[in-house]
Amino acid sequence: xxxxxxxxxxxxxxxxxxxxxxxxxxxxxxxxxxxxxxxxxxxxxxxxxxxxxxxxxxxxxxxxxxxxxxxxxxxxxxxxxxxxxxxxxxxxxxxxxxxxxxxxxxxx
Numbered sequence: 001x002x003x004x005x006x007x008x009x010x011x012x013x014x015x016x017x018x019x020x021x022x023x024x025x026x027x028x029x030x031x032x033x034x035x036x037x038x039x040x041x042x043x044x045x046x047x048x049x050x051x052x053x054x055x056x057x058x059x060x061x062x063x064x065x066x067x068x069x070x071x072x073x074x075x076x077x078x079x080x081x082x083x084x085x086x087x088x089x090x091x092x093x094x095x096x097x098x099x100x101x102x103x104x105x106x107x108x
Contacts, residue, residue, distance in 0.1 A: 013047045039098030042091045049088030053081040
């Protein structure tokens with residue numbers, strides 16, 4: 001799969017995030033809009049991080065196996081992909097929490 005297909009998949013994922021996260025309601029306050037936008041931004045970052053991790057694993061390891069990049073080690077690429085995946089998971093969790101409705105009366 002060439003790089004153009006990867007970029008198209010990233011654009012489709014970002015459009016899906018924007019579609020599901022920015023459904024408008026007329027009764028949203030300014031604070032609620034800010035929370036939802038911050039949540040959408042974090043989820044978009046998570047999508048990009050996970051996309052980058054899969055791109056590193058699939059394309060990077062294919063290039064090292066073809067002996068085109070003799071300096072890069074597969075272990076370093078896997079560590080970078082694991083770090084990106086961990087960041088993506090953290091941003092996804094934080095973004096999902098921001099998208100939830102706030103509780104008015106929390107139990108003490």
